[in-house]
Amino acid sequence: MTFIQVIDCRTHQADELDRLMDDWVRATQGKRTATHSVVARDRSDPAHVVEIVEFPSYEEAMRNSHLPETDRIFQRLTAACDEGPTFTDLEVSRDEQLNTGVVRTFVEEVINGRNLDAADGLCTDGYTHHDPALTSYDLGLARAKEENAQAFEAFEPMVAVEDLVAEGDKVCARLSYTGRHSGAYQGLEPTGKEISTTGHATFRFEDGKIAESWWNWDDLGALRQIGAVGI
Structure with missing residues (x-):
């Protein structure tokens, strides 16, 4: 304890x-x-x-x-x-880092639950989404939801939170996910192959909501698993 x-x-x-x-x-x-x-x-x-x-x-x-x-x-x-x-x-009888709880809710409801609209209540109005795999590295919430919806449909990801570290207004997450390439995405026709990979995300908070996030996934590893690139 x-x-x-x-x-x-x-x-x-x-x-x-x-x-x-x-x-x-x-x-x-x-x-x-x-x-x-x-x-x-x-x-x-x-x-x-x-x-x-x-x-x-x-x-x-x-x-x-x-x-x-x-x-x-x-x-x-x-x-x-x-x-x-x-x-x-x-x-210590109770130790609760409130921002990490929001991150867990985001992963479970928005990603695993495929409820993209749940992000509206978890993120600020001026939320900015950074992900090099998307069309722009600086996306607002609406556009980030739209592009991630396409990725969710194509790869059916289920994300596990392996570790969370909080400091100040930021939370860093070590993540893993499994999925299946079941739909077309950015010119890649579905292969039906299973995917297992890892990633990291950092979240910045304002007044208890996510104001900004940075995502990095092992996209090269995922592309190798579906045969889109060589070893």
């Missing part, structure tokens, strides 16, 4: 805390068990600084705390604080 430690302190040396964090990251390279760290300052009280550190589990957090490098940096952190820091230990 994910474990989070919150270190709460008061200091007039906030820049020194930033430097200490840099030192700790360098000193624990290859040893630390922490996966994510955030240092934040209180907007209404600049002397109030909070550090939030995430670990895969409580046990991993304890391993990290026993590193000599961690203890050394902690002693310097304490010295930089106006008063002793306080700690809050949290077991």
Whole structure:
């Protein structure tokens, strides 16, 4: 279970805390068990600084705390604080990255469910679609739906989300898909052959909706599988 430690302190040396964090990251390279760290300052009280550190589990957090490098940096952190820091230990009971949920819904409803109109509620009005396999690398939502409808009909794709990584306003997806070349597409007559390939997509969000996306599929691999190009 994910474990989070919150270190709460008061200091007039906030820049020194930033430097200490840099030192700790360098000193624990290859040893630390922490996966994510955030240092934040209180907007209404600049002397109030909070550090939030995430670990895969409580046990991993304890391993990290026993590193000599961690203890050394902690002693310097304490010295930089106006008063002793306080700690809050949290077991995460729910961890939901909201944008990744939208991406999963997009894949399941729009692509696998063949409900292209569902994209209207998942994407912004100014959505831009980037895909080198389509007629333009910068398509609006309406045109992207039209061209993808042709691809869906020709190849019957079923997409699986293998991995999702979220950072800031972007979500990156590692994808795989299986399908069958059952219809004509861009001059290619249907072969009836099965297709299995992979791809990546990156989504940029605005106000909880997809504002832009970039798609890259192994199109060469797919063309080889249907015999459209040589090895």
